[in-house]
Amino acid sequence: MAEFIERLKKQPKEGFFFDSITFGRDENHHTMPIISFYKGLRSLFDGYMIDDHARFRPANALRSHFAQFSQKLGEEFRPKEDLVNFFAYDRLYNTQFSVDIESAIDFFKLNAEYYPLSPNVWDSLGEAYMVNGDYQQALTCYEKSIALNSSNANALSRIEQIKSKLN
Incomplete structure (x- = not known):
């Protein structure tokens, strides 16, 4: 996965945005779907909030x-x-x-x-x-x-x- 992320960083595709986060030991396969969904929505809706x-x-x-x-x-x-x-x-x-x-x-x-x-x-x-x-x-x-x-x-x-x- 780390190699795939590095390739994406080195050869970005127009219109394609990605982000990756390495989580600590307090997370596992059972909690990742919830956290990933939340982080994905936060990323997608970046800029929605007004000050x-x-x-x-x-x-x-x-x-x-x-x-x-x-x-x-x-x-x-x-x-x-x-x-x-x-x-x-x-x-x-x-x-x-x-x-x-x-x-x-x-x-x-x-x-x-x-x-x-x-x-x-x-x-x-x-x-x-x-x-x-x-x-x-x-x-x-x-x-x-x-x-x-x-x-x-x-x-x-x-x-x-x-x-x-x-x-």
């Missing part, structure tokens, strides 16, 4: 990160809906760092692009537009949320509030 500062970067940086990773594996990968929502709400309300309503809206719009059938996504985008004072856009978003979930009490309430302000 803790992603929420402070523009939404387009998040989009680019997942687009590059998707291209690497040949399959579409997206950040989870609740993660993007967290980033957006953090920008919308977190006064510890700095409120940035436009960045929040960009994250919410990205979430609506990724998850257009989620009533929560449209409800959240509507909230950001309300905070920004753009009641017409907020109304449109809340109406989309209601179209996807007619029992969304928050959206129904917000629609009433907005209509009273616009009249």
Whole structure:
């Protein structure tokens, strides 16, 4: 096996990636399948994880990160809906760092692009537009949320509030 690994290192093949690890005496043939599977997945998904500062970067940086990773594996990968929502709400309300309503809206719009059938996504985008004072856009978003979930009490309430302000 060691000779085979050396040959692969000396004569690499384009598009073929491999890695090898020598384990200690605490492992045996019974534990190797589990460890190999785990290590293989870690290697395959290298680059998937975003760092803790992603929420402070523009939404387009998040989009680019997942687009590059998707291209690497040949399959579409997206950040989870609740993660993007967290980033957006953090920008919308977190006064510890700095409120940035436009960045929040960009994250919410990205979430609506990724998850257009989620009533929560449209409800959240509507909230950001309300905070920004753009009641017409907020109304449109809340109406989309209601179209996807007619029992969304928050959206129904917000629609009433907005209509009273616009009249």
